[in-house]
Amino acid sequence: xxxxxxxxxxxxxxxxxxxxxxxxxxxxxxxxxxxxxxxxxxxxxxxxxxxxxxxxxxxxxxxxxxxxxxxxxxxxxxxxxxxxxxxxxxxxxxxxxxxxxxxxxxxxxxxxxxxxxxxxxxxxxxxxxxxxxxxxxxxxxxxxxxxxxxxxxxxxxxxxxxxxxxxxxxxxxxxxxxxxxxxxxxxxxxxxxxxxxxxxxxxxxxxxxxxxxxxxxxxxxxxxxxxxxxxxxxxxxxxxxxxxxxxxxxxxxxxxxxxxxxxxxxxxxxxxxxxxxxxxxxxxxxxxxxxxxxxxxxxxxxxxxxxxxxxxxxxxxxxxxxxxxxxxxxxxxxx
Amino acid sequence: xxxxxxxxxxxxxxxxxxxxxxxxxxxxxxxxxxxxxxxxxxxxxxxxxxxxxxxxxxxxxxxxxxxxxxxxxxxxxxxxxxxxxxxxxxxxxxxxxxxxxxxxxxxxxxxxxxxxxxxxxxxxxxxxxxxxxxxxxxxxxxxxxxxxxxxxxxxxxxxxxxxxxxxxxxxxxxxxxxxxxxxxxxxxxxxxxxxxxxxxxxxxxxxxxxxxxxxxxxxxxxxxxxxxxxxxxxxxxxxxxxxxxxxxxxxxxxxxxxxxxxxxxxxxxxxxxxxxxxxxxxxxxxxxxxxxxxxxxxxxxxxxxxxxxxxxxxxxxxxxxxxxxxxxxxxxxxxxxxxx
Numbered sequence: 001x002x003x004x005x006x007x008x009x010x011x012x013x014x015x016x017x018x019x020x021x022x023x024x025x026x027x028x029x030x031x032x033x034x035x036x037x038x039x040x041x042x043x044x045x046x047x048x049x050x051x052x053x054x055x056x057x058x059x060x061x062x063x064x065x066x067x068x069x070x071x072x073x074x075x076x077x078x079x080x081x082x083x084x085x086x087x088x089x090x091x092x093x094x095x096x097x098x099x100x101x102x103x104x105x106x107x108x109x110x111x112x113x114x115x116x117x118x119x120x121x122x123x124x125x126x127x128x129x130x131x132x133x134x135x136x137x138x139x140x141x142x143x144x145x146x147x148x149x150x151x152x153x154x155x156x157x158x159x160x161x162x163x164x165x166x167x168x169x170x171x172x173x174x175x176x177x178x179x180x181x182x183x184x185x186x187x188x189x190x191x192x193x194x195x196x197x198x199x200x201x202x203x204x205x206x207x208x209x210x211x212x213x214x215x216x217x218x219x220x221x222x223x224x225x226x227x228x229x230x231x232x233x234x235x236x237x238x239x240x241x242x243x244x245x246x247x248x249x250x251x252x253x254x255x256x257x258x259x260x261x262x263x264x265x266x267x268x269x270x271x272x273x274x275x276x277x278x279x280x281x282x283x284x285x286x287x288x289x290x291x292x293x294x295x296x297x298x299x300x301x302x303x304x305x306x307x308x309x310x311x312x313x314x315x316x317x318x319x320x321x322x323x324x325x326x327x328x329x330x331x332x333x334x335x
Numbered sequence: 336x337x338x339x340x341x342x343x344x345x346x347x348x349x350x351x352x353x354x355x356x357x358x359x360x361x362x363x364x365x366x367x368x369x370x371x372x373x374x375x376x377x378x379x380x381x382x383x384x385x386x387x388x389x390x391x392x393x394x395x396x397x398x399x400x401x402x403x404x405x406x407x408x409x410x411x412x413x414x415x416x417x418x419x420x421x422x423x424x425x426x427x428x429x430x431x432x433x434x435x436x437x438x439x440x441x442x443x444x445x446x447x448x449x450x451x452x453x454x455x456x457x458x459x460x461x462x463x464x465x466x467x468x469x470x471x472x473x474x475x476x477x478x479x480x481x482x483x484x485x486x487x488x489x490x491x492x493x494x495x496x497x498x499x500x501x502x503x504x505x506x507x508x509x510x511x512x513x514x515x516x517x518x519x520x521x522x523x524x525x526x527x528x529x530x531x532x533x534x535x536x537x538x539x540x541x542x543x544x545x546x547x548x549x550x551x552x553x554x555x556x557x558x559x560x561x562x563x564x565x566x567x568x569x570x571x572x573x574x575x576x577x578x579x580x581x582x583x584x585x586x587x588x589x590x591x592x593x594x595x596x597x598x599x600x601x602x603x604x605x606x607x608x609x610x611x612x613x614x615x616x617x618x619x620x621x622x623x624x625x626x627x628x629x630x631x632x633x634x635x636x637x638x639x640x641x642x643x644x645x646x647x648x649x650x651x652x653x654x655x656x657x658x659x660x661x662x663x664x665x666x667x668x669x670x671x672x673x674x675x
Binding site for chain 2: 007014031032033086087090091094095096097099100101102104105108109110112113117164165166224225226228229289290292293294295298302
C-alpha cells in the first residue's frame, strides 16, 4: 500500500509545547509526551534554533525547511517524524475544498431540481395515463395495490437500520416517528386485497415484481449504508398526490371494484399527507451541517437511479398485470 | 411602545438571519418589463410581483457570489431594506436559485483527525500506557509466560475477526477515495491471523482448538465496538485505526518484552515479529490519516462528538490489554474451550 509519511505541509507545534535548546540538547515538553534530542550531529545550532522557531510559528513548509537547512535535511526529516510520533505537531495549513454545502442548501438547490428534472425527463406514469384515458384494467389496479403492499410490509425492515446510525436528537425523533407510523399498515393492505378476493395466506407467500423489490430494497440499503441517500430518497416514497388518488378512485369505481379495496388505500396515502411525510426529506436534511461535493454527487446518483427504477416499476405493473390471464399472486411454492 | 418593541425585535431577528450570511446565486437573472427571467440548467422561469425593482434585484443578487455578506452588498444600494431582500433570498433559496451558504464552523478531515489524535495520545498516556499490562511489560522478566501467550491468543481472536468489523465500512459511500484506500488495506490485512496461528501452533495449539475457544469478553467487546462504529459512525471508526495499527509506535513493545524476558522461544516470537514488522514497515499506522485527508469537511460539532466518543474507545482498548494481564497471569490453562 502506498501510504506516505509526509503528512504535513506546514508543521506547527501544538499549543502548549515548550522547548529549550541548550548545549546541543533540545528538550521538548508537552504533557507526558516530551523528548530530549541530542543535536551534536547538527553543526550549526543557530540554524537549528531557527527550525524550532519555525515549528513554533508554523509558517514554513517542510520543503522550505529542508531547503534552508540542506546540510542536515535528512536529520530534519527524522526529527519531524519523531515529533509526529510523539503527537506534538499539527498542520498549520489546512486546505479547504470548495463545493461543500449545508443539507438545507443541498435539498433546495440540488436535490429538488434533480428530482424535478428527472421526473420531467421520464414523463407521466404509464399507469396514471391509463387511468386517465380509461384503458386501465382491474388487474392493473389490483396489481398496483399488491406491489404497494410489499412496500408497506417491508417498511419497518427498510426504515429500521436507519435508527442505528449516529444522529442528533431531532433526526432520531423523526426517524422513530416514521418507523412507528409505518408499523402495522400491512394488515390494512391485506384487508384491502381480501376485498377483491385475494387470500391472506397467499399474499404472505407472494413475490413482488423485480422492479418493486429493487426500488424498495434500495431504500433499505440506503437506510443501512448511506443515511443521506436514505433521507433524500424518502421524498420519492412519501409524497402523496391528491390528483393520483382521485383518478385512482374514479378508475376503481368505473371498474366496479369494491370500496373496501380502494378506500383504505387512499386513506393510507392521506395519512402520509396529514403527517406531512412529504416534508420529511427537507426536515431531515436541514439537520445536516455540511455535505461534501463528492457526497452530494453520490446522493444524486442514487436518487436518479431510484427515480428511474420507480418509473420502470410503474411500467412493469402496467405490462405484467395488463397481460391476459396474468398470475396475480406470484406465489412460487415448493413446499 | 409594545408594538415598537416587538418590531425592533423582529428587525433584530431579520438582521441576524440575513445580514451576515454570504449567499451564492446559482442561476442567471435577466430583468424584463414585468419582473425577472431566471435561467438555471437551461430552464427558464418568469418571476413577477417582486417587492423591489427587478433591475435592482438583478444588480444586488448577481453580487451574491458566496464571498460577500448580504449587509455588505445592500449597503451599496441605500434605498433597499434588508427584510425586502431577505424575502427574496428565502424565495430564491426554496426554488434552488440560490444557496444561503450558512457555513457551519468546520475544519478539514485532516484537521479533525489531528485533534482526535491529540486527545487519543493524552488519554493513552494517562491510562493505557499506565495499565497493568504495559507497565509490567517494562520489566519483561517478571511477566508470566502465559501472559505473553495469552496476548497472542487474544490478538489472534482480534485479527481473525477483522472481516467482521471491517466489512461494514468497505462499501462506504461518503468518500470514494477513502473507500478505495480502505479496501486496499483490507486486502493487505487479510490472512494476518494465520501468522499468529503459526506461533500458536508452536505451543501445540491447533486450528481446531482455537476455533472452539472463547475470546476474553473484553476482546470480543473490542471487535464488536468496532463493528458497531463501522456500521453506524464511519468517521469514528476510521479515527480508531491509527491507534489500533500503532501509528505512534516505532517498535512493538510486546515483541521487545518477549525478547527481553528470555523465557519465550524465538520460534514462537518469530511469526508475531513478522506480523508486527509488516504493520510498521507498510505504514499502516498512517492509514487513518490518509483516509481522513479524503474527507474535505467536518463540522466542529462533529469533531466535538467524535472527541467525546474517543474516551469510550480508549477505555475499551485499555480494558482489552488489562483483561489479558488479569486473566492470563492467573490462569494455568491457555485456552477457554467451549464445553459442549
